[in-house]
Amino acid sequence: MAEGVTALAARHHPSVALHFHPQCFLSAGHFAGRDDQRAAAFIEVANDPSFDALWFGRGGYGSGRIAEEVLGKLNDAARDKAYLGYSDAGAMLAGLYASGFLSIAHGPMPADITRAGGEAAVMRALDYLMTRSTEALEPSVASSGKVVAFNLMTFSQIIGTPLQPDLTDHVLMLEEVSEYMYRIDRSLLHITSNKAVQRVAGIRLGRCSAIPDNDPPFGQTEVEIVQHWCKRSSIPYLGRADIGHDADNKIVPFGGLGQART
Amino acid sequence: MAEGVTALAARHHPSVALHFHPQCFLSAGHFAGRDDQRAAAFIEVANDPSFDALWFGRGGYGSGRIAEEVLGKLNDAARDKAYLGYSDAGAMLAGLYASGFLSIAHGPMPADITRAGGEAAVMRALDYLMTRSTEALEPSVASSGKVVAFNLMTFSQIIGTPLQPDLTDHVLMLEEVSEYMYRIDRSLLHITSNKAVQRVAGIRLGRCSAIPDNDPPFGQTEVEIVQHWCKRSSIPYLGRADIGHDADNKIVPFGGLGQART
Numbered sequence: 001m002a003e004g005v006t007a008l009a010a011r012h013h014p015s016v017a018l019h020f021h022p023q024c025f026l027s028a029g030h031f032a033g034r035d036d037q038r039a040a041a042f043i044e045v046a047n048d049p050s051f052d053a054l055w056f057g058r059g060g061y062g063s064g065r066i067a068e069e070v071l072g073k074l075n076d077a078a079r080d081k082a083y084l085g086y087s088d089a090g091a092m093l094a095g096l097y098a099s100g101f102l103s104i105a106h107g108p109m110p111a112d113i114t115r116a117g118g119e120a121a122v123m124r125a126l127d128y129l130m131t132r133s134t135e136a137l138e139p140s141v142a143s144s145g146k147v148v149a150f151n152l153m154t155f156s157q158i159i160g161t162p163l164q165p166d167l168t169d170h171v172l173m174l175e176e177v178s179e180y181m182y183r184i185d186r187s188l189l190h191i192t193s194n195k196a197v198q199r200v201a202g203i204r205l206g207r208c209s210a211i212p213d214n215d216p217p218f219g220q221t222e223v224e225i226v227q228h229w230c231k232r233s234s235i236p237y238l239g240r241a242d243i244g245h246d247a248d249n250k251i252v253p254f255g256g257l258g259q260a261r262t
Numbered sequence: 263m264a265e266g267v268t269a270l271a272a273r274h275h276p277s278v279a280l281h282f283h284p285q286c287f288l289s290a291g292h293f294a295g296r297d298d299q300r301a302a303a304f305i306e307v308a309n310d311p312s313f314d315a316l317w318f319g320r321g322g323y324g325s326g327r328i329a330e331e332v333l334g335k336l337n338d339a340a341r342d343k344a345y346l347g348y349s350d351a352g353a354m355l356a357g358l359y360a361s362g363f364l365s366i367a368h369g370p371m372p373a374d375i376t377r378a379g380g381e382a383a384v385m386r387a388l389d390y391l392m393t394r395s396t397e398a399l400e401p402s403v404a405s406s407g408k409v410v411a412f413n414l415m416t417f418s419q420i421i422g423t424p425l426q427p428d429l430t431d432h433v434l435m436l437e438e439v440s441e442y443m444y445r446i447d448r449s450l451l452h453i454t455s456n457k458a459v460q461r462v463a464g465i466r467l468g469r470c471s472a473i474p475d476n477d478p479p480f481g482q483t484e485v486e487i488v489q490h491w492c493k494r495s496s497i498p499y500l501g502r503a504d505i506g507h508d509a510d511n512k513i514v515p516f517g518g519l520g521q522a523r524t
Contacts, residue, residue: 029481030444061444064451157448160422161455182292182323186419189326193423219291 005110005122012123013130020110021045024057031062039066042092046070046078053129056085056092058111059151064091067163071095084125085109087177087245090154091163097148097254098165106149106173106243107136107251117247128251138173138242138250140204141257149173149206149243149252156187159194168199171238173252174226175206177245181218184208185225192233202236207244267372267384274385275392282372283307286319293324301328304354308332311339315391318347318354320373321413326353329425333357346387347371349439349507352416353425359410359516360427368411368435368505369398369513379509390513400435400504400512402466403519411435411468411505411514418449421456430461433500435514436488437468439507443480446470447487454495464498469506 002020009016023041026033033041045054056063070092082103083096093104107128108121115121127133134142141147148167152174158164174191176184191197208222220228223240230237242250264282271278285303288295295303307316318325332354344365345358355366369390370383377383389395396404403409410429414436420426436453438446453459470484482490485502492499504512 027478029479030447030476031481061448064448068455156419157452158455159452160426160458161452162457163455164422185292186323186326190419190421190423193330193420193425195424196422214292216289217291219293 001111001113004113008113008119008122009126013126016126016130019045019051020057030060031065032057035066035069038062039069042066042070043073046081047073047075049077049080051081053082053084055125055129056083056089056109058109059085059087059089061088063089064154064158064163067092067095071099074099082129084129084251086149086243086249087151088154090150091158093254094150094155094158094165095163098163102255104254105251106254108247108249112247112249115247121247121249124249124251136251137257138252140171140238140241141252144171145201145256145258146170147173147252147256148254149175149241152176152184152187152191152208153179156190159190159197164196167197169201171202171204171256172197172200173204173206173241173243175241175244175249176208176211176222178210178212179208180212181214181220181222181225184211184222185218185220185229188226188229192229192235198233198235200235202238203230204238204241206241207246209245263373263375266375270375270381270384271388275388278388278392281307281313282319292322293327294319297328297331300324301331304328304332305335308340308343309335309337311342313343315344315346317387317391318345318351318371320371321347321349321351323350325351326416326420326425329354329357333361336361344391346391346513348411348437348505348511349413350416352412353420355516356412356417356420356427357425360425364517366516367513368516370509370511374509374511377509383509383511386511386513398513399519400514402433402500402503403514406433407463407518407520408432409435409514409518410516411437411503414438414446414449414453414470415441418452421452421459426458429459431463433464433466433518434459434462435466435468435503435505437503437506437511438470438473438484440472440474441470442474443476443482443484443487446473446484447480447482447491450488450491454491454497460495460497462497464500465492466500466503468503469508469510471507
């Protein structure tokens with residue numbers, strides 16, 4: 001995976017120097033290394049001014065476990081750095097955004113190269129990291145104010161914790177994968193019941209893919225579900241977002257174009 | 263199911279009059295009736311002083327969807343009533359407790375009669391509802407102060423919402439079923455990261471059953487997981503609780519014996 005991404009980068013962006021931290025290749029139970037190893041690797045790269053960006057290798061589960069430790073140890077170089085990832089990485093992205101970091105984006109990761117058509121996703125991410133390519137962006141970002149994007153379940157499980165950022169006046173984009181429809185419903189009920197979330201400018205729904213069969217059928221589509229909870233919580237539903245656990249996943253710079261560095 | 267529970271009640275508590283509301287037998291997609299039908303049924307029974315108790319028929323998912331509507335319409339008769347259920351019903355139990363209701367308990371439901379050994383669970387619930395039998399109680403309740411019990415995921419997804427009760431100085435018992443170990447970990451991370459939850463007197467872990475295989479193996483048991491997050495959040499871990507999605511599920515009166523009516 002690392003070789004494929006490195007080769008792709010060399011072909012299309014010869015000036016890029018990708019560094020896969022050795023921690024990426026560790027294994028400790030469910031995780032790529034123990035928490036202390038993963039936290040140390042993150043802090044090492046984030047705090048090193050010779051790196052322009054910290055690109056999350058993959059999702060799964062685990063970034064939230066080390067977020068508190070990491071966030072307490074980041075320096076000024078870390079604040080100048082770009083961060084890119086999605087899915088479980090959203091827990092850390094949320095914490096970075098809550099901490100006032102300015103260059104955070106939701107978008108493809110190196111592991112996406114293993115998807116069908118995944119090279120395009122990885123190239124999109126590299127284009128964004130190297131040039132802040134506007135073609136890499138989720139289409140509604142250009143005409144929106146502040147924006148953020150999260151995996152639905154990941155966002156649900158930072159509600160009411162120090163990682164939850166103030167999203168007042170933000171467009172909140174949410175995507176999901178491999179969750180039953182009743183769980184998509186429950187997560188949206190959870191999120192839209194939070195008073196702070198109710199201050200968002202609106203919600204856009206990304207793709208909800210690989211939904212296991214509900215037994216019995218749930219009775220509503222994911223769009224009907226989000227429309228229901230938006231109406232109930234007086235949050236504007238703004239339509240679909242071009243994000244998801246797939247190769248088409250576009251990039252959403254947290255804060256919107258006003259925040260993204262060029 | 264209703265017939266079996268009614269027959270069991272007639273044999274052991276001839277004085278009990280069980281009334282299964284017709285809504286229990288409705289079906290609307292995932293739910294036993296539309297939200298307005300389910301809410302109306304709950305309100306009708308709760309507000310009727312001729313009923314001593316409202317016994318949740320089963321879990322699944324849906325009580326949180328109607329909790330706000332229901333809680334806004336309950337009268338004094340509803341405040342005098344006992345409420346018993348668990349699993350998804352925890353969302354409503356939490357809201358009732360947050361609203362100052364005094365006779366709420368976590369314990370078996372009629373649907374438990376379909377479990378192996380389930381008659382004992384249903385009898386335990388009836389004994390508790392009819393006589394407040396202390397033999398039905400979770401063993402640590404007698405020596406604890408304030409207590410509550412919840413399904414872990416259900417509790418996670420009311421964090422940061424109006425349904426989250428103030429659990430200061432409470433022993434919080436948590437049980438789980440059919441969740442991957444990484445999700446048990448993520449839910450405990452979520453819960454123990456909430457500042458209000460950190461004011462509990464301690465956490466007891468009920469049974470975590472039917473855990474699907476984690477790939478790769480998670481690397482920690484559920485006890486090690488809860489010990490980890492308790493330590494990280496300075497919440498005392500108090501040991502196991504005799505609750506779970508099984509026939510042995512004991513009863514936990516919210517608030518503890520000081521609150522339970524006799």
